Amino acid sequence: MQTEKIILGIDPGTTIMGFGMLHVEQEEMRLLYLDEIHFEKLSDHSLKLKRIFERTLGIIDAYKPDELAIEAPFYGKNAQSMLKLGRAQGVAMAAGLYREIPITEYPPKKVKMAITGNGNASKGQVAGMLQHLLQVEALPERFDATDGLAVAVCHHFNAGKAKTRRNYRSWNAFLKENPERKG
Numbered sequence: 001m002q003t004e005k006i007i008l009g010i011d012p013g014t015t016i017m018g019f020g021m022l023h024v025e026q027e028e029m030r031l032l033y034l035d036e037i038h039f040e041k042l043s044d045h046s047l048k049l050k051r052i053f054e055r056t057l058g059i060i061d062a063y064k065p066d067e068l069a070i071e072a073p074f075y076g077k078n079a080q081s082m083l084k085l086g087r088a089q090g091v092a093m094a095a096g097l098y099r100e101i102p103i104t105e106y107p108p109k110k111v112k113m114a115i116t117g118n119g120n121a122s123k124g125q126v127a128g129m130l131q132h133l134l135q136v137e138a139l140p141e142r143f144d145a146t147d148g149l150a151v152a153v154c155h156h157f158n159a160g161k162a163k164t165r166r167n168y169r170s171w172n173a174f175l176k177e178n179p180e181r182k183g
Helices: 045-063 079-098 108-116 123-134 143-157 171-177
Strands: 004-011 016-025 028-038 067-071 103-106 166-168
Touching: 004 045, 004 143, 016 045, 016 143, 028 045, 028 123, 028 143, 045 079, 067 079, 067 143, 079 103, 103 108, 103 143, 108 123, 108 143, 123 143
Parallel strands: 004 067, 067 103
Antiparallel strands: 004 016, 016 028, 103 166
16 A cells, blocks of 8 residues: 555536645655646636646646546536536546546535535635644635645545445546446
């Protein structure tokens, strides 16, 4: 079993993508990096997706994560928004798959439950618990970056519990588990 690893957590979005990088040694977690990438200035959706792919590859190449954890799209009332979010998630996943990094997907409620013990916790509660767990003095005021970090911490807490998550190690594995996504 690997005793040291870097986990990249991503909260995908076409307006803002939040991410957090976590270093884990034994059971000790340490925050490596936390940020968000803004795409508001790009008006074309295709350009946003291209930029998400490029920026995710850049993060992967800079930090060399061993694993990628990503938040699954939530089911909302606006189908168009969910479609765009799913595309953003897919492009970020494609960047990880391109670099052959194992990817695990977590639903938002599972992330909140792992961090706070409450699947309906607010983003502020999640950020506060992350601050406590990682013993950092301050976190960003916006929650996109902390949401990405929360996915990484959730992934660490769920290590070895394969039945509670979806793992993809290659395009073939992804397509085998998701035949409805084939074109």
